[in-house]
Amino acid sequence: MRDDLRALEGYHSPQVHVRVRLNTNESPFPPPPAWRDAFAAELSRVEWHRYPDRAATALREGIAEQHGVRPDQVFAANGSNEVLQTLLLAYAGPGRTVATFEPTYQLHGHIARLTGATVAEGERADDFTLDLDEVRRVMSASRPTVTFLCSPNNPTGLVEPESNIRTVLSLVQEQGESLLVVDEAYGQFADWSAMGLVHDDIPMVVSRTFSKTWSMAGSRLGYLVGPSWLVDDLDKVVLPYHLDVAKQIAGRLALTFVHEMEDRVKVIVAERERLSAAMTAMPIDVFPSGANFILFRTRTLAGKHVWQGLLDRSVLIRDCSGWPRLEGCLRVTIGTPAENDEFLTSLSEVLA
Numbered sequence: 001m002r003d004d005l006r007a008l009e010g011y012h013s014p015q016v017h018v019r020v021r022l023n024t025n026e027s028p029f030p031p032p033p034a035w036r037d038a039f040a041a042e043l044s045r046v047e048w049h050r051y052p053d054r055a056a057t058a059l060r061e062g063i064a065e066q067h068g069v070r071p072d073q074v075f076a077a078n079g080s081n082e083v084l085q086t087l088l089l090a091y092a093g094p095g096r097t098v099a100t101f102e103p104t105y106q107l108h109g110h111i112a113r114l115t116g117a118t119v120a121e122g123e124r125a126d127d128f129t130l131d132l133d134e135v136r137r138v139m140s141a142s143r144p145t146v147t148f149l150c151s152p153n154n155p156t157g158l159v160e161p162e163s164n165i166r167t168v169l170s171l172v173q174e175q176g177e178s179l180l181v182v183d184e185a186y187g188q189f190a191d192w193s194a195m196g197l198v199h200d201d202i203p204m205v206v207s208r209t210f211s212k213t214w215s216m217a218g219s220r221l222g223y224l225v226g227p228s229w230l231v232d233d234l235d236k237v238v239l240p241y242h243l244d245v246a247k248q249i250a251g252r253l254a255l256t257f258v259h260e261m262e263d264r265v266k267v268i269v270a271e272r273e274r275l276s277a278a279m280t281a282m283p284i285d286v287f288p289s290g291a292n293f294i295l296f297r298t299r300t301l302a303g304k305h306v307w308q309g310l311l312d313r314s315v316l317i318r319d320c321s322g323w324p325r326l327e328g329c330l331r332v333t334i335g336t337p338a339e340n341d342e343f344l345t346s347l348s349e350v351l352a
């Protein structure tokens with residue numbers, strides 16, 4: 001292994017067998033049965049001996065239509081993780097710096113390091129909001145070629161206000177030779193999105209995924225919307241035929257079920273608000289969330305103890321309590337109403 005990678009830790013989430021699995025921010029609902037049928041029907045007609053459409057034309061057109069942009073402003077890959085990896089292969093790498101504001105999604109820094117880049121980790125305020133003075137400090141000290149924001153942020157759930165995105169964007173523009181990446185893996189669950197700011201003349205991309213809202217974590221499909229020159233660059237970097245034929249069909253068909261997806265988002269958002277209200281009445285600190293998960297901090301018991309107590313009741317959530325800056329913090333994914341009830345009951349038992 002490369003010397004610079006030896007000390008890196010992998011990215012893991014234990015997948016133990018439990019009744020209620022609320023640890024990886026997936027959708028609790030399977031895709032609509034009509035999607036399954038349409039997918040099976042198209043699969044039966046695939047010419048398996050041929051390579052897939054290298055440009056994923058129909059899929060890109062569908063995504064572009066969804067966001068009111070042109071297909072040449074869309075880049076799709078195997079999960080938004082691969083979107084970010086391709087982007088960092090193109091714009092990070094040895095001798096360059098990538099800025100993150102911690103705590104945030106661990107893969108931003110992790111993938112950046114895999115490309116050989118240096119990661120400049122900025123701090124957030126104690127309540128996990130973005131500190132714009134800190135952003136200015138990090139950017140002028142390290143002149144990053146890529147700056148990450150994540151809205152709603154994982155694992156905190158906080159939505160970045162539009163004014164913050166605009167301020168960071170103007171700092172990126174002032175610096176020049178620099179790009180702002182807004183990771184909106186949970187964008188549909190929030191009341192605001194940066195997608196509307198995307199423009200060919202603006203050095204900003206917004207990434208999204210089919211893994212959450214679209215109930216397709218099993219398919220591994222994500223994309224970004226950004227300037228067409230950037231999409232051209234990424235097309236040169238990504239492996240040929242990286243999106244297999246089945247995935248292109250799966251994604252394209254999913255886009256024809258927008259209303260079903262919007263209904264699911266509404267259910268999850270309503271459940272999030274119900275859970276958040278119930279948890280606020282417990283002896284824990286609950287962070288405001290615009291995502292399909294909620295971060296909370298235990299007050300009376302150790303985070304690890306609460307996590308284990310839930311696991312003993314067959315409820316699995318994410319233990320973030322050992323992560324830097326997240327002492328005592330646990331993250332629960334919003335599940336079905338029945339799963340959420342089980343979680344609430346178990347949590348109040350453990351905290352009692």
Ligand code: PMP
Pocket residue numbers: 025078079080081082105150153154183185186208209210211217220221222
């Ligand atoms: N970004 C964020 C903020 C995430 O939380 C996740 C999923 N954990 C991803 C990107 C990656 O999602 P996927 O690769 O499934 O599209």
